[in-house]
Amino acid sequence: MTIMKKLLTTAVASAMMVGGAQAEISNNTVKIGYLADMSGTYRDLSGPNGLKALEMAVADFGGKVNGSKIEIVTADDRNSPDVASSTVRRWVENDNVDMVAGLVASSVTIATTKVLEENNKLGLVNGSAASSITNEHCTPNHIHYAYDTYPLANGTAGAIVKEGGKTWYILTADYAFGHSMEKDVTAVVEKNGGEVIGSIRHPFPTPDFSSFILQAQASGADVIALANAGADTTNAITTAAEFGVTQAGQTIAGLVVFLTDVHALGTEVAQGLQLTTGWYWDMNDEARAWSDRFMEETGARPTMVHAGIYSSTIQYLNAIEKTGSDDSQIVRKQMMETPINDMFATNGRIREDGRMIHDMYLAEVKKPEESSGEWDLYKIVRTIPADEAFRPLADSSCKLVSSK
Amino acid sequence: MSMIFGVPMAVLYGQLLIGVINGAFYALLSLGLAVIFGLLKIINFAHGAMYMLGAMGTVILFDTLGVNYWVALFLAPVLVGTVGVLIEYFLLRRIAGQDHIYSLLLTFGVALIMQGILTNIYGVSGLRYSMPDVFKGGVNLGFMFLPFYRAWVIVAALIVCFGTWFMIEKTKLGAYLRAGTEDSQLMQGFGINVPLLVSLTYGFGVMLAAFAGVLAAPIYSVTPVMGSHILIVVFAVVVIGGLGSIGGAIITGILMGVVEGLTKTFYPPASSAVIFLVMVVVLMVRPSGLFGKEA
Numbered sequence: 001m002t003i004m005k006k007l008l009t010t011a012v013a014s015a016m017m018v019g020g021a022q023a024e025i026s027n028n029t030v031k032i033g034y035l036a037d038m039s040g041t042y043r044d045l046s047g048p049n050g051l052k053a054l055e056m057a058v059a060d061f062g063g064k065v066n067g068s069k070i071e072i073v074t075a076d077d078r079n080s081p082d083v084a085s086s087t088v089r090r091w092v093e094n095d096n097v098d099m100v101a102g103l104v105a106s107s108v109t110i111a112t113t114k115v116l117e118e119n120n121k122l123g124l125v126n127g128s129a130a131s132s133i134t135n136e137h138c139t140p141n142h143i144h145y146a147y148d149t150y151p152l153a154n155g156t157a158g159a160i161v162k163e164g165g166k167t168w169y170i171l172t173a174d175y176a177f178g179h180s181m182e183k184d185v186t187a188v189v190e191k192n193g194g195e196v197i198g199s200i201r202h203p204f205p206t207p208d209f210s211s212f213i214l215q216a217q218a219s220g221a222d223v224i225a226l227a228n229a230g231a232d233t234t235n236a237i238t239t240a241a242e243f244g245v246t247q248a249g250q251t252i253a254g255l256v257v258f259l260t261d262v263h264a265l266g267t268e269v270a271q272g273l274q275l276t277t278g279w280y281w282d283m284n285d286e287a288r289a290w291s292d293r294f295m296e297e298t299g300a301r302p303t304m305v306h307a308g309i310y311s312s313t314i315q316y317l318n319a320i321e322k323t324g325s326d327d328s329q330i331v332r333k334q335m336m337e338t339p340i341n342d343m344f345a346t347n348g349r350i351r352e353d354g355r356m357i358h359d360m361y362l363a364e365v366k367k368p369e370e371s372s373g374e375w376d377l378y379k380i381v382r383t384i385p386a387d388e389a390f391r392p393l394a395d396s397s398c399k400l401v402s403s404k
Numbered sequence: 405m406s407m408i409f410g411v412p413m414a415v416l417y418g419q420l421l422i423g424v425i426n427g428a429f430y431a432l433l434s435l436g437l438a439v440i441f442g443l444l445k446i447i448n449f450a451h452g453a454m455y456m457l458g459a460m461g462t463v464i465l466f467d468t469l470g471v472n473y474w475v476a477l478f479l480a481p482v483l484v485g486t487v488g489v490l491i492e493y494f495l496l497r498r499i500a501g502q503d504h505i506y507s508l509l510l511t512f513g514v515a516l517i518m519q520g521i522l523t524n525i526y527g528v529s530g531l532r533y534s535m536p537d538v539f540k541g542g543v544n545l546g547f548m549f550l551p552f553y554r555a556w557v558i559v560a561a562l563i564v565c566f567g568t569w570f571m572i573e574k575t576k577l578g579a580y581l582r583a584g585t586e587d588s589q590l591m592q593g594f595g596i597n598v599p600l601l602v603s604l605t606y607g608f609g610v611m612l613a614a615f616a617g618v619l620a621a622p623i624y625s626v627t628p629v630m631g632s633h634i635l636i637v638v639f640a641v642v643v644i645g646g647l648g649s650i651g652g653a654i655i656t657g658i659l660m661g662v663v664e665g666l667t668k669t670f671y672p673p674a675s676s677a678v679i680f681l682v683m684v685v686v687l688m689v690r691p692s693g694l695f696g697k698e699a
Contacts, residue, residue: 039520044529174673203676207624207633210422211668211675214548218415234530235625242535242551242623244542264529264625 025068025326026098032058032313033091035084035112036102036127038076041205041230044260045303046104046127052298053306054101057313065320073097079104081111088112092119098326099124099316101309106130106177109142116141122328124316126308129229129256130177131184131391134355138398141328143335143354146308146344147278149177149256151360151389153184155276156253159362159382160223161192165251169221170199171212171236173228178204181227181255197221205232209239217245229256234265241269259303262365262377270377273365279304279344280361280378286343301375304344311344312356347386353398360389411669418548419669420662425554427661428561429616431654433634434641435565436612438653439572441642443581443605446496447508451638452631453515454610457484458617459626460522463531473536473622477560480618481611488610492603500602515631522628530625539622557619564615565654572650581605640683646696656694 034054036046051074058070073095077084084105091097092115100116103109104127116123116139123142125133131150133142157168168189172178178201186196198219200212213236216224224245226233233254240252254261257275281291281301290310294302302310319334320326332354340348340358348358363378371377393401433455440448461480465471471479491514499506535553542551572578581601584591588598617631624630637660645656660679668675686694 039523039528041528043523044527047527201673203673205633206676207630208426210425210554211419211665212672214418214422215415215669217549218412218418231528231530231625231627238623238625242553243549244551248549260527260529264532266532266534268534269532 024324025066025320027096028068029071029096030065030068030099030317030320030326031071031073031095031097033088033095033097033100034072034074034102035077035087035100035108037079037104038074040079042079042104042127044264045258046102046305046309049294049298049300049302050102050127050306050309053294053302053310054313056293056297057310057317061314061317065317066324070317077105077108079108081105081107084108085111085115088115089119092116092121098122098328101126101313103127104305106133109133110137113137113139113142116328120328122316122332124309124312126312127305130180132180134351134353134396134398135391136397138353138400140332140354140400143312143332143350143356145312145356146304147360148355148390149181149184150391151278151384152255152276153181153188155360155362155384155389156255156274157185157188157225158192160251160253160274161189161194165223165253166194167221168194168196168223168225169216169219170196170225170227171209171216172199172201173204173206173232174201175204177229178227185225185227185255202228202232204228205230207231207235209236210243212236213239213243213245217243217248217250221250223251223253225253225255227255230261233257234261237265237273238269246272258305259301259375259377263301263375267366267368267371267377270365271367274381275363275365276384277304277361277363277378278358279307280363280380281307282376282378283361283380290343307344311340311342314342315340349386351393353393353396353401355390357386357390359386360384414547416669419665421548421550422554423662423665424658425558425661426664427658428558428565429620429634429657430638430641430661431565431657432561432616432619433613433638434645434653434657435568435650436609436616437638437642438645438647438650439568439612440606440609442648442650443572444602444609445504445507446511446606447504448511448606448609449508449635450491450511450515450518451610451613452633452635453518454484454488454613454631455617455620455634456522456628456631457487457518458614459621459624459630460526460531460617460628461614462618462621463533463626466533467531473618476621477615477618481614484614484617485607485611489603489607492606496606497599497603515635519628519632526628528627528629530627533621533626535622553622557623560619561616564612568612569650569654637679640679644679644683644686644693646693649693649695652693652695 034051036050037043038047075087100123103125106128109125109128113123125144126146129149131148134144170182172182202212226236254273254275262270291302319331323330323334336350345358350356361380362382364381366379437451440446458480462476465476539553542549584598584601591598641657641660645652664675667678
């Protein structure tokens with residue numbers, strides 16, 4: 001090729017590249033990948049119903065954004081960071097996936113957001129709990145939307161100490177999540193003038209809690225806190241009911257409890273349990289209306305994770321519509337500049353560390369006589385305002401927080 | 405209050421009692437496994453799933469047909485036992501006489517299929533089953549509060565275990581069974597229908613697992629995956645007790661429950677692993693198990 005031709009080719013190619021970069025939807029399709037636990041311990045709080053919530057959001061948006069169609073692909077991550085990472089890698093490198101939704105096990109989120117950061121795509125995290133996801137593990141390529149362990153510990157523990165629960169006994173699942181939850185709770189209890197008089201680390205998972213409940217009873221603590229989740233929490237609560245723990249005057253504090261856990265236990269066993277939640281299906285008219293539609297599609301009421309998936313997807317599609325682009329940084333910036341007040345969040349906004357802060361709720365499980373239906377399980381005791389609930393930016397070790 | 409290694413005596417007694425209760429569960433489950441392996445030489449990896457079917461069956465029977473707990477104690481094991489007989493007749497019989505590994509893989513596959521189907525229908529969070537009214541509450545023994553139901557579990561498990569041991573070791577039916585599995589050609593020569601006996605034995609072993617499941621329904625989470633964790637522990641118990649010994653399985657089950665209970669008191673994080681630790685030591689020192697007969 002002559003020099004002239006080479007120059008011309010380069011000039012035209014560059015012009016085309018520049019023209020094609022910014023305000024455009026890649027491949028004329030917005031492709032969303034739903035990655036969650038579809039068959040294991042966390043299946044019920046996310047799983048196939050989370051996919052339904054995602055599909056509802058896309059359908060309500062009209063199935064298209066700015067003329068481009070919206071496609072959904074799904075995969076079961078089996079709560080394994082390895083399976084999840086390779087799936088997401090394949091999605092973003094070969095399959096043109098623009099956004100990954102769902103994301104349940106905290107270890108899965110921490111692994112996959114690294115892949116998203118390398119490939120400059122976006123992740124909307126709704127299932128995971130660990131507050132480190134917007135702390136030491138924050139990236140510019142994900143938003144932590146529904147909840148995390150910080151407001152859960154803060155809300156529940158803080159409220160119970162103030163109500164008079166001064167002495168605490170903590171049952172901790174012996175792995176990373178449990179340890180970190182125990183640390184957060186101890187800090188909150190001591191800050192509010194309480195005292196942790198004992199704790200036990202039980203293997204994860206543990207089917208029989210009789211021995212541990214016995215020791216917690218023997219300690220005489222005002223409050224028995226459960227720094228565990230899923231089947232461990234429900235087993236511990238069932239055993240505590242059987243051994244007459246609440247009747248004898250001790251309070252049980254569940255730190256990570258989902259609607260599906262309480263539904264599995266029932267009001268007879270779980271009555272009086274105090275917990276913090278990011279959302280409840282019956283908390284206001286807008287939430288109720290959406291939950292009725294969800295119930296028609298799935299036969300069950302939604303957890304805060306399902307609601308978060310719906311809300312975050314709508315916000316995501318709105319941002320694409322406004323900016324005309326599905327580039328992760330442009331969309332994320334737009335989402336950060338948009339306040340969120342919908343069926344999920346009140347006073348919601350996304351901070352620079354990627355944390356979506358919104359009002360959280362302290363709830364108590366109803367007594368059987370107070371409950372009028374299978375899913376009528378919580379009464380909302382107190383609203384915890386967004387700014388109070390989450391980890392303050394001043395305490396953050398996230399690389400994106402400018403004061404660092 | 406007197407202490408041992410920093411643990412008050414009262415707490416220790418309570419833990420020992422809990423250990424015996426858990427041991428009763430292990431005894432019941434390892435008995436079924438020992439019957440199936442000891443007599444039929446089948447490594448039954450579906451045992452945990454049968455336990456799960458017993459528990460889930462109890463809840464489903466109650467929810468759909470209003471079957472109460474006492475009827476379920478007999479009905480659920482019979483139904484699950486029938487499932488076991490069908491599995492033996494249609495599946496296990498095809499690989500009879502081959503390497504043990506085939507029975508392991510086949511029963512493992514059956515367990516996975518059952519768990520998968522039930523997870524799809526019922527989810528994993530668990531089904532509710534209320535404690536029967538007659539057992540609600542408990543008695544304060546001074547050193548601990550003992551729920552009535554847990555006391556019932558020990559009684560029921562021991563009755564069934566003893567009944568099974570008696571039947572196999574001391575009755576004519578048991579003799580036929582032991583003889584038939586030692587030398588089936590000879591037994592058939594005497595006119596005994598050995599294949600039928602094998603099917604019924606597998607069904608009976610499975611019934612024991614299902615019975616444990618019914619006992620578990622009011623106190624443990626009833627989920628499609630409840631059997632998978634306990635299965636591994638029960639295999640360890642059977643290995644420690646000795647693969648051929650029925651009585652050994654019962655005693656070892658209770659013993660391991662107590663060992664686990666003590667570990668939960670003095671060093672809880674190891675309580676999941678301690679039974680396997682014991683298994684390793686026993687295998688090194690006495691490979692045929694504590695009560696096993698030298699092969």
